[in-house]
Amino acid sequence: MSTPAETVVAEQITTKNRLVHRLTHFLQYHWRKLVLLVPFVWLLLFFLAPFFFVLKISFAEYTLKSPPYTDLIQWADEGVMQIRIVVDNFAYLWEDDLYVNTYLSSIKISTISTILCLLVGYPMAYAIVRSSHTVKHILLMLVILPFWTSFLLRVYAWMGLLNDQGLINDILTWMGFEPLRMMYTHFAVYVGIVYTYVPFMILPLYANMEKLDWTLLEAAADLGARPMTTFFTVTLPMTLPGIIAGSLLVFIPATGEFVIPDLLGGGNVLMIGRVLYNEFHQNIDWPVASAVAIALLLVLVIPMMLYQHIQAKEVEVK
């Protein structure tokens, strides 16, 4: 005969066994759901849901309370629910020249930077593809290596070079030229953006060019096409998917860039990312900061969807 205590222990063991059994059974049949649900729920919670807060607060009013915005849903005395949606923030953005100019200036800066990246990156990607096996690996490594080192420190490195007393001005004075004011100018921001984003242009271009049939170039040459004609009628159209992917990968993040205009452009260069950051951290005006974020998204939604479309097609082809 077992003592009551032993029975209790035995019962506990069987319950535990049953639990373990149920768990394995559950895993055996429902693991697919788990594989999908865990990342799905994470993204719903920490990626999608937060946007609704930005949207909500962009329609709220600024107050001195903490948190500094009004609720959209308010309860009047008789228990009647009132929904207050304020479009003042967007009207403010539209009417204030500073914001309109900032938008235009951001788009202009990121467009020009994208073109510069393309001009610098295209010959580089082409050279990598046409190199011999060993050289190809070394060049690819050299392009990727800066990508792994800190982005912030790479921008900081340019603060030293572009400084009034920096290396570039030293060389200019040594050669007998007048020193230039480069820090806190648009020029500095272009250099910074091209410097940090050019690998994002080179790598998609390389990936695209690597798959191409280069004998077509020889065919064009054999048929009497001059190098320039071959380039514009054969090479450029063939590499267009790479150009589009690379350009989007530079244009999208460059438009919302904060660190580069802040460190290299100072107050002279207007960019949305910096305005959003300052509106939030210095003016503590959350509703306006949220409205700026929504407006920035509206500018970028088409390029972002285009990129996703290309990305999805890429995976399908594989």
Add this chain to the structure above:
Amino acid sequence: MNGRLSTFLITSVCFVIAFLYIPIFMLIVYSFNYSKLVPVWGGFSVRWYEKLFFDSPEIWEAVVLSLKIATVNASFATILGTLAGLALVRFGHFRGRTLFTGMISAPLVMPEVITGLSLLLLFIWLQNSIGWPNERGFTTITIAHITFSMAYVAVIIQSRLAGMAQDLEEAAQDLGAKPLRVLIDITLPLLAPGMLAGWLLSFTLSLDDLVIASFVTGPGATTLPILIYSRVRLGLRPDINALATIIIIVVAIGVLLAAWIMFRQQKQRALELKMSEET
């Protein structure tokens, strides 16, 4: 493919390499400058390294915090990103697939200021309604980092899975292994190199992030990029040059080592393949 390049191409390659490396090289050179004014050369010295190692406890605190966040982030992001990649490549069609694809690839191109702002607003709302997270810092930064890092891992895993031959998995299935067994015993080990690459990438992305962390952090939690940024926005600082030099050297050694190991493995595999074909 021929190995000869035109003069134009060679010039542009030299230009790009110089453009990429001269700033980093100068940053390192000036870390050995005696002068307190970074751009003015005042003779060789290691005094900024001494200051960094013996007189800057706040920098080391930030380093430790950043490394902790990066490690936890990389581990969670690798798990979540691998699951997401598996679901997208191997599950065919399921309800919400379009939404899922959108959510997993959007963080790759989303401007950081928007991700940072939106997550902060979520954290504040959560704190006011359920009392969690009770303070912003380690937890909130890690959650934010996992959210964008898992997207990168998912891309790596997706391309690995898409390029992987399925014959081993099919063989196991034919021999009677249940799908979960196949996943654990065959698919995951085959994915291990991709998962490692994803882990390393997530680790680096987290160590590098300034914008998102500065939105979702709270008082008292200063990561290394936040600390560096708060110092350099006021101008050049020789001790930051010294810190940058150490970081760049550590990263360069790490990346080159990883590349070398991968290169050797590839060579080894090619050799084994050749030998098995010969016998």
